Amino acid sequence: MIDRPAELSIILSQAVELDPGALHGVLGIFTDIDDTLTAEGRLDPPAAAALAELQAAGVPVIAVTGRPLGWCVPHLGIWPLAAMVAENGGVALIPDGDGARIEYAQSAAERAANALRLRATAERVLRELPGTALARDSDGRVTDIAVDHSEFTRLDEASIAAVVRLMQEEGLTATVSSIHVNGWIGGHSKLTAAQWMLRRLYGRELAPEIGRWAYVGDSTNDQQMFAACPLSVGVANLRRFAAQLRTWPRFITAGERGAGFAEVARAVLAGR
Template sequence: ADRLQRRFLQPDSERAANRAHLEALAPELLARFPGTALASDQPYRELDLAVDYREDVPDLGPSTADAVQAAFEEAGATAKVSDIHVNGWFGTFDKLTGCRRLVRDRWGEDLDATRDRWVYVGDSANDAPMFAHFPHTVGVANVREFLGRMSAHPRWITEGAGGAGFVELADALLAGRPGPTGAL
C-alpha cells in the first residue's frame, strides 16, 4: 500500500490515443500563442497537456489563457484555466470525478454521502466542480481573479494567496474556529 497506485477512468488504448492527440496538438498551440510554453512538469503528466501562460513565462494575461482554452476546445478537448496553466484533455472527467473515484477506491466511502465531512481548497476556475459539490469550500486569495468565469464559488476566500492562504485555513481549523462569516 506504500507504493504509487494509479487508477484511470479510461482504458489504456483510449488514453494512448488521447496522449498522441495531445502531443500532436502541443506544437500547434505553442506556435499559435507565442510566449507560452509547456508546463515544466509536463513530462510527468499522463492525462493532460498543460500550457504555461504565467508560471515560468512572463505573465501573458487572462486573454491569452482564454484564447488557449478556446483553441483546445476547437480541437475537441476539454480545457480549464488554472492559476498558472491552461489544462486540456480528452474525456469528460474533472477533479470531482477523480476525487469520487479516489475516495471510493482508497477508503470505501461514497463521496456524495460524506461530502459534509470534507473541506476543499482551490485556487482557480478548474476548481468550480469541487466548489459546487462540497459545502465546506475555501479559495485561496488568487481565486478572486477567476470568480467571474466560475459557475460555483468557494464559501470562504482567504486573505493570503497560494500557500499562505492554505496556512490561513489550517490555522483557522487548528484553532477550532470558523472562518469569516461562519464559512466553515
C-alpha cells in the same frame, strides 16, 4: 493562524462569518496544490505544518491537482497526504509501503489513442498562437497537455482564452489554473477524482457525505468543486481571478496560499 473557526473567512458576496459549528465533524479535506499549498512552486511552510497537524489528528488530506504524474511522484513520499490525484483526475498516486501505487482513470488503450490527439493539439497551439509555450513539466504528463501562462511564460487574458478555444475545438476539456491551461480527453475532473479516491481509499461514496468534506482551492479550475462542496474555501489569492470566476467558494481565507490553507486546517481541527 487562527484560534477559532469563525475567524476562518469572509464570504465574498456577503460579509458573513463562518458559523463555528459548520466545520464540526469534518471527515477530511480535498485540496488543490499550486498556490493553495505552494508558493513559488514549493510547499509553503504554513501549509507544511498544517498538513502535519492534520495527519497527526487523523484528518486525511487528498490533493487533486493539474500537475503531472512525474511532478507528483517525488512529493507523495514527503508530503503527508492520503493520496494525490494528478492531471485533473487522470492519474492517482496512492501510498503503498515505502512507495506509491499508480492508477489511471482510463485504460491503456484509451491513453494511447488520446496521446496522439493531445500531441497534435499541443503542436497546433504552438504553431497557431504566437508566444505560447508548453509547461516545463510537460515531460511528466501522461494524460493531458499544459500550456504555461504564468509560471515561466506570461500570457495575457486574450491569449489564455485563445488557448482554451483551440483546445475545445480539438475536443479537449480545457481549464485554467493559476499557472497553466490544461487540456485532456475524457470525462474525468477534480470532482470525479474526489469520488474515485473516497471509493478507492475508504470504500465509501462521496455523495452522502460531501457536506463533511472541505475543499480548498485558488483558481477558476476549482469552480466545479466550489459548486459541489458545501464547505468550499478559497485561499485569498483567489481574488486574482475575480473577473473570470462564475462560481465562488462559500468562504475565503484571510491569508494567501499556505497561510490560507493553514487557516482552514486550524478551523477543521477546532471543529473536531
